[in-house]
Amino acid sequence: MLQTKELSEIARIWKRKLEQDTLQLPMSVRHRNLEPASAEFLCALAVGVGARRIVEVGGSSGLSTIALAAAARETSGRLITIEIEPERQAESRATLAGLGLGAYVEYCLGDAGEILPNLGEFDFAFIDCEKEDYGRFFDLLQMRKGGIVVADNILSHDLREYVVHVRSRAHVESITLPVGKGLEVTRIGT
Numbered sequence: 555m556l557q558t559k560e561l562s563e564i565a566r567i568w569k570r571k572l573e574q575d576t577l578q579l580p581m582s583v584r585h586r587n588l589e590p591a592s593a594e595f596l597c598a599l600a601v602g603v604g605a606r607r608i609v610e611v612g613g614s615s616g617l618s619t620i621a622l623a624a625a626a627r628e629t630s631g632r633l634i635t636i637e638i639e640p641e642r643q644a645e646s647r648a649t650l651a652g653l654g655l656g657a658y659v660e661y662c663l664g665d666a667g668e669i670l671p672n673l674g675e676f677d678f679a680f681i682d683c684e685k686e687d688y689g690r691f692f693d694l695l696q697m698r699k700g701g702i703v704v705a706d707n708i709l710s711h712d713l714r715e716y717v718v719h720v721r722s723r724a725h726v727e728s729i730t731l732p733v734g735k736g737l738e739v740t741r742i743g744t
Contacts, residue, residue, distance in 0.1 A: 555598065555624065556593075556597050556620075556621065557624070559653060560621075560624055560655075561590075561594075563653060564593055564620055567587055567615060567616065567617040567620075568587060568589070568617060570585065571584070571585050571586075571587045571617075585614050585615045586682070587617040588617050588621075588706055589735060590617075591733055591734050592618075592706060592734030592735070592737060593620065595731075595733050596680060597621040599702065599739070600622060600626075600678045600702075601629060603700075605677040605678035606626075606630065606631035606677055607634075607674070607677050607678070607698075608625065608631060608633045608634070608677065608680075609633070609670075609676045609680070610635040610636065610679075610682075611636050611666045611670070611681045611683050611691050612637065612666070612682040612683030613635040613637040613643060613646050614637065615649070616642075616647075616650060618706075619649075619650060619659065620653065623650055623658045624655065625678075626658040626659070627655065627658050631658070632658060632660065633658055633659045634660045634673060636664070636666045636669050637662075638683075643663055647659075666683065666687070667690065667694065670691060670694040670695060670696075674696060675698050675701075676696065676697055676698065676701060677698055677701050678703075679695050679701070679702070679704070680703075680705075680706070681703065681704070681705040681706070682706040685707065685716075688705055688713065688716040688719075689715065689716055689720075692719065692740075697742040698742070700741065700742065701741070702740065702742075704738070704739050704740075705738045705740075706737060707735045707736060708735070708736035709735055709736025710735035716738065720738065725742070725743035726740055726742060727740070727741045728740040
């Protein structure tokens, strides 16, 4: 699970995100990060289902990456994180190296729409990127039977279309949890 130094780093990143929001910086320069409670939930869920192949779509500056890399450490797994912004990914890479989690992470820089089709099958996926891309990226994921897909900002951004989209798929079970800004947790059935 998450260690004290990892929780401390998550708190630091979250504090900066809140400061950027308070200053009302342009969205293009704000770091978009998962809430700390959601990060802890993600880590626990990924460990609980024994996820070994994990993918993150939208790593930003690394808050969620810390949680998912810690899960990969616990399961002897590997996280692939996809981010389109080079500066944010560079910060994430430095942060995770400093925490000793770098060995559990493979970084992909670029558009997830181009990267996802080439990555193979996953046990666990996390989506936290441009909201209009959620459905498209969900469809591009190659998930094993029983795999879990978690999407953030479901309640804060009123992502009903995404919820309808995933729940319309055959052999899918999905629930919205009021953790953080709202997580849609989807299990890919048999």
